[in-house]
Amino acid sequence: MTLTGFVIATIIKIVLVLAVFSALAGFGTYIERKVLAFMQRRLGPMHVGPYGILQVAADGLKLFTKEDIIPQNSVKPIFRIAPIIGAATAFIALAAVPLFPEFEMFGVTIHPIIADINVGVLFVLGVMASGLFAPLLAGMASANKWGLLGAARTAIQLLSYEVVTGLSILAPLMMVGSLSLIDINNYQAGGFTDWIVWSQPVAFILFLIAGFAETNRTPFDLLEHEAEIVAGYATEYSGMRWGMFFIGEYANMITLAFLASLIFLGGFNDWGFIPGGLAIVLKVSFLFFFFLWTRAAWPHVRPDQLMWLCWKVLMPIAVINVVVTGIVLMM
Amino acid sequence: MFEAIAFYLFSAVTIAMFTITVMSKNALYAMSALAAGMIMISGFFFLLDADFLGVVQIIVYTGAVMALYAFGMMFFDTTREVKENIRAPKLVFLLSGMTALLLVIAFVAPIVSDHIEALYPMVEGVQNPQAVGVVLFTKYLVPFEVAAVMLLVAMIAGIILAGKKMDESLTLKIDDEFQEKGAQ
Numbered sequence: 001m002t003l004t005g006f007v008i009a010t011i012i013k014i015v016l017v018l019a020v021f022s023a024l025a026g027f028g029t030y031i032e033r034k035v036l037a038f039m040q041r042r043l044g045p046m047h048v049g050p051y052g053i054l055q056v057a058a059d060g061l062k063l064f065t066k067e068d069i070i071p072q073n074s075v076k077p078i079f080r081i082a083p084i085i086g087a088a089t090a091f092i093a094l095a096a097v098p099l100f101p102e103f104e105m106f107g108v109t110i111h112p113i114i115a116d117i118n119v120g121v122l123f124v125l126g127v128m129a130s131g132l133f134a135p136l137l138a139g140m141a142s143a144n145k146w147g148l149l150g151a152a153r154t155a156i157q158l159l160s161y162e163v164v165t166g167l168s169i170l171a172p173l174m175m176v177g178s179l180s181l182i183d184i185n186n187y188q189a190g191g192f193t194d195w196i197v198w199s200q201p202v203a204f205i206l207f208l209i210a211g212f213a214e215t216n217r218t219p220f221d222l223l224e225h226e227a228e229i230v231a232g233y234a235t236e237y238s239g240m241r242w243g244m245f246f247i248g249e250y251a252n253m254i255t256l257a258f259l260a261s262l263i264f265l266g267g268f269n270d271w272g273f274i275p276g277g278l279a280i281v282l283k284v285s286f287l288f289f290f291f292l293w294t295r296a297a298w299p300h301v302r303p304d305q306l307m308w309l310c311w312k313v314l315m316p317i318a319v320i321n322v323v324v325t326g327i328v329l330m331m
Numbered sequence: 332m333f334e335a336i337a338f339y340l341f342s343a344v345t346i347a348m349f350t351i352t353v354m355s356k357n358a359l360y361a362m363s364a365l366a367a368g369m370i371m372i373s374g375f376f377f378l379l380d381a382d383f384l385g386v387v388q389i390i391v392y393t394g395a396v397m398a399l400y401a402f403g404m405m406f407f408d409t410t411r412e413v414k415e416n417i418r419a420p421k422l423v424f425l426l427s428g429m430t431a432l433l434l435v436i437a438f439v440a441p442i443v444s445d446h447i448e449a450l451y452p453m454v455e456g457v458q459n460p461q462a463v464g465v466v467l468f469t470k471y472l473v474p475f476e477v478a479a480v481m482l483l484v485a486m487i488a489g490i491i492l493a494g495k496k497m498d499e500s501l502t503l504k505i506d507d508e509f510q511e512k513g514a515q
Binding site for chain 2 (some may be wrong): 127132134155166178
């Protein structure tokens with residue numbers, strides 16, 4: 001492919017990913033409200049459109065037209081930048097995720113990945129981690145005590161879960177011997193029994209738990225724990241700036257679901273009679289549902305409980321898992 | 332062409348960010364600019380095809396600067412300007428300027444006189460992480476292990492210094508006290 005063709009293809013991919021995933025993030029809020037409603041024996045949004053499905057459009061309009069309030073004593077440039085960091089890092093992380101298997105269109109083979117760098121896993125995790133600068137900066141810049149508490153919780157949350165994510169993912173990476181998400185996917189090409197989750201169940205569970213902390217979901221949604229600190233880092237935000245935090249959060253959930261499916265659940269390989277493209281959509285949808293299911297089923301934890309869990313329980317288990325994997329691989 | 336554009340863009344942004352870090356009186360501006368500058372530096376690693384080091388730069392400095400933010404949060408009101416008490420601004424300027432100049436000369440000298448060569452050049456077909464691993468466990472094994480031991484020492488020292496009464500949970504204690512009062 002020529003350079004011009006490459007540039008055009010990349011720009012088309014970027015626009016597609018941005019459009020599809022911001023729409024999915026908006027739609028995610030509707031799904032979340034519906035799933036939570038059914039689990040709590042309510043109806044959820046019902047009035048706007050059939051089964052309330054146009055609620056997404058109504059909410060979007062509301063967010064776009066709401067007044068953008070910037071508090072007087074806040075540090076204004078940083079207050080303005082923070083939500084953009086949140087949304088941007090979520091989409092930058094998606095750049096290194098192979099979303100579907102290769103396919104042919106108009107006689108050209110299309111790789112559904114924007115940047116195929118050979119350290120894909122680390123890049124995605126690193127950029128997602130730097131996305132936590134968004135709530136941190138938002139909380140610190142907004143000159144609000146609840147915001148500051150939310151920012152402080154962001155810092156401890158990042159320092160707690162990051163070690164667990166890294167160590168839990170190390171064991172499967174040792175088995176595959178590559179950091180490229182495509183290599184990891186191809187390692188599991190042998191079908192259902194080759195999924196890494198069967199040989200690394202502990203790592204899978206640790207990765208999911210750390211993922212909940214990373215995407216700031218219940219039971220670890222300390223940053224905007226409405227029962228304790230009003231809305232945490234987002235207390236002073238309104239309108240589209242508030243909306244951008246949540247587009248980022250839902251995009252991160254989808255990215256994490258993609259990562260977990262690619263690394264542990266066989267990725268986009270054909271699954272029996274189901275073609276690979278559909279298989280990964282099913283896996284990602286299930287993991288997304290799992291996020292919401294957990295939110296309906298579990299209460300919040302306290303910040304000190306999160307730190308205790310990450311440093312005293314999960315990290316030792318992850319280290320033992322790595323050592324055992326190493327011994328088994330050596331033998 | 333793209334590489335040249337990217338290089339000059341990243342250089343300009345990095346220099347601007349670190350200038351803000353040094354010049355700004357607001358702790359929040361300084362730390363945010365530091366974080367941005369650190370992440371921009373990873374761009375140079377990506378331009379040099381050192382993907383692994385670039386990603387490590389992002390991950391390490393995200394965590395490190397985040398810890399710095401925590402200290403900033405504890406020591407300053409980050410929405411206000413910090414009053415710096417500099418008695419001899421000319422002396423400080425001279426000393427820091429000379430140090431910076433010396434560093435630049437020390438790093439540029441080998442490049443100018445063409446006395447720089449790769450002792451461990453990249454092998455074709457070896458991926459980034461493998462190449463880093465090989466050098467780390469052969470040539471730089473001793474510094475690597477010494478650094479690890481130093482980190483361990485620092486960690487144990489930190490635990491001992493901060494770890495008085497670590498076996499009691501503050502929050503649980505308060506809960507118990509409340510329950511005792513409730514029972515009375």
